[in-house]
Amino acid sequence: MSRLFGPIFQMAYVVPELEPFLDHMSRVVGVGPFFLFPTPLPFEWLRRHDEATTAYDILSHAALAYSGDTMIEVIVPGSDPSPYRDFLDAGRSGLHHLGSWAVDYDAQMAAARGAGIRVAIEGKLPLSRFAYLETDEAWPGTMVEIIEPQPAMLEMFAMIKQAAVGWDGSEPLRTLG
Secondary structure (H helix, E strand, O other): OEOOOEOEEEEEEEOOOHHHHHHHHHHHHOOOOEEEOOOOOOOOEEEEOOEEOOOOOOEEEEEEEEEOOEEEEEEEEOOOOOHHHHHHHOOOOEEEEEEEEOOOHHHHHHHHHHOOOOEEEEEEEOOEEEEEEOOOOOOOOOEEEEEEEOHHHHHHHHHHHHHHOOOOOOOOEEEOO
């Protein structure tokens, strides 16, 4: 658990192509099955660096799997500006952010802003409210995502986690919905 950002449960990777990463994770590492999110995401609102935007094509693909209690997420950026696109455009690929459960989203966001941590992107979906904090400014590497889940998100994550229990390697990529 992060004393600043809540319980960390997720490691998220940003890559230029989905299939090679999923092949490596499922065949070589043995993690899966991965569940593909339907895109585009249905944002209620989105802000980039505290400015409202309607440039919602930030994810081309996103897929989730569990290894024990740790969620592995893989993201291929969409065409619009995003922390994911910035990451790839900087010549990077791999671990992008750690996801944490919000203990008190509003208080955690106020504390982060009060500490001078910039918010790269923040938004609301039917399943959650979330923010990506530019914690990688002081040490290049990983951002922190704070996630305030709705019950439907927790149910979906529980289903994905259960699918990993005893997974036999078949059907490494599945579709949500």
